[in-house]
Amino acid sequence: MMKLGKTMGLTSALVITGMLAMAQQQEGAKQGSVPKGWHLLDKAKDGYSGISLDKAYEFVKSKNIKGKTVVVAVIDSGIDTLHEDLKSVLWVNPKEIPGNGIDDDKNGYVDDVHGWNFIGGKDGRNLKQDSYEGARVYHKYKSKFENADPATLTGDDAITYEMWAKAKARIDSDGGSGADLFMLKTALRNAEKSDSVIRVAMKKDVYTGNDLDTFTAVSQAEKNAKAGFLYLFRANKMMETTNKEFIEGFGEYVGMESKKAEAKDKAPENFRAAITGDNEDDINDKYYGNPDVMANTPFHGTHVAGIIGAVRNNGIGMDGVADNVRIMAVRAVPDGDEHDKDIALAIRYAVDNGAQIINMSFGKDYSPQKKWVDEAVQYAASKGVLLVHAAGNDAKNVDVKDNFPSPIYRDSSGKASNWITVGASGDAAAGGLTASFSNYGKKEVDVFAPGVKIYSTIPGGNTYGDAQGTSMASPVVAGTAAFLKSYFPKLSPQQIKYCIEKSAQVPTEQVRKPGTDEMVPMNELAVTGGVINVYEAAKIASTLQGGKVPEKKKSSVKPTMKNKKG
Numbered sequence: 001m002m003k004l005g006k007t008m009g010l011t012s013a014l015v016i017t018g019m020l021a022m023a024q025q026q027e028g029a030k031q032g033s034v035p036k037g038w039h040l041l042d043k044a045k046d047g048y049s050g051i052s053l054d055k056a057y058e059f060v061k062s063k064n065i066k067g068k069t070v071v072v073a074v075i076d077s078g079i080d081t082l083h084e085d086l087k088s089v090l091w092v093n094p095k096e097i098p099g100n101g102i103d104d105d106k107n108g109y110v111d112d113v114h115g116w117n118f119i120g121g122k123d124g125r126n127l128k129q130d131s132y133e134g135a136r137v138y139h140k141y142k143s144k145f146e147n148a149d150p151a152t153l154t155g156d157d158a159i160t161y162e163m164w165a166k167a168k169a170r171i172d173s174d175g176g177s178g179a180d181l182f183m184l185k186t187a188l189r190n191a192e193k194s195d196s197v198i199r200v201a202m203k204k205d206v207y208t209g210n211d212l213d214t215f216t217a218v219s220q221a222e223k224n225a226k227a228g229f230l231y232l233f234r235a236n237k238m239m240e241t242t243n244k245e246f247i248e249g250f251g252e253y254v255g256m257e258s259k260k261a262e263a264k265d266k267a268p269e270n271f272r273a274a275i276t277g278d279n280e281d282d283i284n285d286k287y288y289g290n291p292d293v294m295a296n297t298p299f300h301g302t303h304v305a306g307i308i309g310a311v312r313n314n315g316i317g318m319d320g321v322a323d324n325v326r327i328m329a330v331r332a333v334p335d336g337d338e339h340d341k342d343i344a345l346a347i348r349y350a351v352d353n354g355a356q357i358i359n360m361s362f363g364k365d366y367s368p369q370k371k372w373v374d375e376a377v378q379y380a381a382s383k384g385v386l387l388v389h390a391a392g393n394d395a396k397n398v399d400v401k402d403n404f405p406s407p408i409y410r411d412s413s414g415k416a417s418n419w420i421t422v423g424a425s426g427d428a429a430a431g432g433l434t435a436s437f438s439n440y441g442k443k444e445v446d447v448f449a450p451g452v453k454i455y456s457t458i459p460g461g462n463t464y465g466d467a468q469g470t471s472m473a474s475p476v477v478a479g480t481a482a483f484l485k486s487y488f489p490k491l492s493p494q495q496i497k498y499c500i501e502k503s504a505q506v507p508t509e510q511v512r513k514p515g516t517d518e519m520v521p522m523n524e525l526a527v528t529g530g531v532i533n534v535y536e537a538a539k540i541a542s543t544l545q546g547g548k549v550p551e552k553k554k555s556s557v558k559p560t561m562k563n564k565k566g
Helices: 012-026 053-062 133-145 155-175 178-202 209-214 220-235 243-262 271-276 299-309 340-352 370-382 470-487 493-502 534-541
Strands: 070-076 115-117 325-331 357-360 386-390 419-425 447-450 454-458 463-467
Touching: 053 534, 070 299, 070 340, 070 470, 115 340, 133 155, 133 243, 178 209, 178 220, 178 243, 209 220, 220 243, 299 325, 299 454, 299 463, 299 470, 325 340, 325 470, 340 357, 340 370, 357 470, 370 386, 386 470, 386 493, 419 470, 419 493, 447 470, 454 470, 470 493, 470 534, 493 534
Parallel strands: 070 325, 070 357, 115 325, 357 386, 386 419, 419 447
Antiparallel strands: 454 463
């Protein structure tokens, strides 16, 4: 039940081309299906391209290894702290007394019992939606760079100018897409009209794409409405999403595109400052926010948290990947682009309060304060903390296209070794081994993990549903990292990364390059060229004793003059 828009990566082409012309011919098309929790299964035993989790647990059990508790921070939109499958695995600050209005542990954050909300106000208000970073960058530096000669710029100014120029080019492009925006708005209105017809015909206000698929339309108006709306469900692979969630998500997406089109002439509203009250240009002004980690937008974070650590084997809902986990909630991601300051401080908060793994299922195209984020990443590395990041959902090559945050430092001094970037895989029964929306990169995406039709917790106390995106693939890897850290606690972040990557299962057949019909070897899409496997990772982990990653063995064969390179 993933929202459209930023996390879904919906493209206007899907909506525009399909709503009118292709609806009827798609009426008979059927999507493949996978069972709930398929991502945890084993290919050989169960027939699905999951992560072989049960075999991993059987392996550590056979070794009589007892797991230790691992704290995983989820930097996201918020978490439903009352959910039946999450409330018992939430991190609890042992030095904080709930609700007394006192900073008992003197860390600067009052009543941070389960974590902290960096996009909230001291008055209890919370930021829900925010602007597009490209628009913020463009207008912030417009007066400085509009008439600048880039040849005269050096240092930080040269780097910032390059970013501003990219934002300007993007905004100029978005501002010129009035026809596409008109068609998007038209498609949204048509979807809303179709929905109203279907609700009357089905005599129910809430239904899923699957419900609509089995519904028998009688009148021509009902048939037309069904064909048009059903195409949208199918084209976006959201058959288990409800009509209400789909329309709301579609509306948010159109609203976001409208804001992009307006950005050329109008500076975005500073939603964040009105709530948080801090100086966004001062990284040392860090004691803002509030302890409301659930807030009003917990869908995304709740789903992510469940994938990592929903209570295992309790007979309800679903099972998370890691069994000895505590989830620390750090809210820093609004509906819109996150701010670098909030992310940098969220990472530092998580590290300072004991997180060993940090999941980051968010991203954007611009990073004006990347230096702050880089410093936070380096701080995490110094404390032995692993960062796991979603590659993004734009079907783009992040070797050549920007995607932030990133492990490559702004000053070109190197690349973070405590970082894993994750693309989304699927299954042959649900569209293929690579997710059509996933970003990829032979150099910058480390590994793929299941991210299609992932069943997990959603807000509501006892509610569950499907979502998809690299946002779901990243917590599969974060959960795997937590599993390895739990049963092999001496492993360093670099060794955990080594185990996960070394054990990735490389398909013998070619796979589809996301966003295209081109078939390529999977090693063209990721460093490892494979999908994670917890069982194989655990076997490797059992051979390591902590410390450095094993060095590659040097060949004993001396090179000839012919194969030497200068």
